Structure formats: C-alpha cells, structure tokens
Amino acid sequence: MRRVRSSGTQPEIIVRKILRGMGIKYRSCPRSLPGKPDLVIATQQKAIFVHGCFWHGHHCDGGKLPKSNRTYWRSKQAKNALRDSRNTRTLRSKGWKLMVVWECQTRGSKRLESRLARFLGPHQ
Numbered sequence: 001m002r003r004v005r006s007s008g009t010q011p012e013i014i015v016r017k018i019l020r021g022m023g024i025k026y027r028s029c030p031r032s033l034p035g036k037p038d039l040v041i042a043t044q045q046k047a048i049f050v051h052g053c054f055w056h057g058h059h060c061d062g063g064k065l066p067k068s069n070r071t072y073w074r075s076k077q078a079k080n081a082l083r084d085s086r087n088t089r090t091l092r093s094k095g096w097k098l099m100v101v102w103e104c105q106t107r108g109s110k111r112l113e114s115r116l117a118r119f120l121g122p123h124q
C-alpha cells in the first residue's frame with residue numbers, strides 16, 4: 001500500500017480516530033463551507049473545527065504570545081479569531097451545528113470522546 005501523507009494536523013488526526021471508533025462517517029475539509037471546517041458530518045449537518053491554540057488565540061498556555069513581535073502576533077490572532085466568529089455565525093445561520101475542538105483538548109482524549117459523543121448524539 002502506498003503511504004499517503006496525511007494533510008491533517010496531529011490534533012485533527014486524533015479527532016478523526018475517535019470519530020472512526022464511534023462509527024461516524026465524516027468528510028474532511030469541504031471547501032464549499034465558510035471557514036472550511038476540518039470535519040463535516042453531512043448527514044447530521046454538523047461540522048467540527050479543530051483549532052490550533054496558537055493560531056486561533058486560545059486562552060491556554062498554547063495560545064500565549066512569543067516574547068518577540070508581540071504586536072504582530074496579537075493582531076494575527078485577533079484577525080483569525082474575528083474570522084472564526086464570522087464563519088461560525090454564517091454556518092449557524094445556515095442551520096449547521098458546530099463544535100470547536102482546541103488542540104490542547106485533544107491531549108486528554110477520554111474527555112474529548114465524551115464531548116464528541118454528546119455532540120453527535122447517541123447512535124446514528
């Protein structure tokens with residue numbers, strides 16, 4: 001079998017693995033949706049964003065700014081966060097249900113599993 005380089009980031013791979021374990025059928029990165037959610041469960045009209053803590057300015061250690069160029073990074077994070085909330089609004093107004101998984105939350109995967117299970121319902 002040819003080895004295919006995955007386009008997903010490590011946190012995204014963790015989420016995908018959990019979904020597969022739950023028997024959930026998902027698609028990754030449909031370009032037609034605003035904000036390009038990382039994973040889409042089209043049958044339920046649900047989408048999952050897997051956000052890198054730094055790039056999307058999460059309030060955790062991973063979202064902390066580096067010591068140099070703070071102004072630059074701060075405005076970069078602010079821009080990303082603004083874009084995120086705009087995309088979220090657009091998707092919600094179209095009837096999509098959304099869940100955001102932060103990179104740091106993929107480290108305790110037991111808790112993440114139960115969050116995903118709640119989001120996606122008991123069984124489909």
Ligand SMILES: [Zn+2]
Nearest residue numbers: 053058060104
């Ligand atoms: Zn975080």
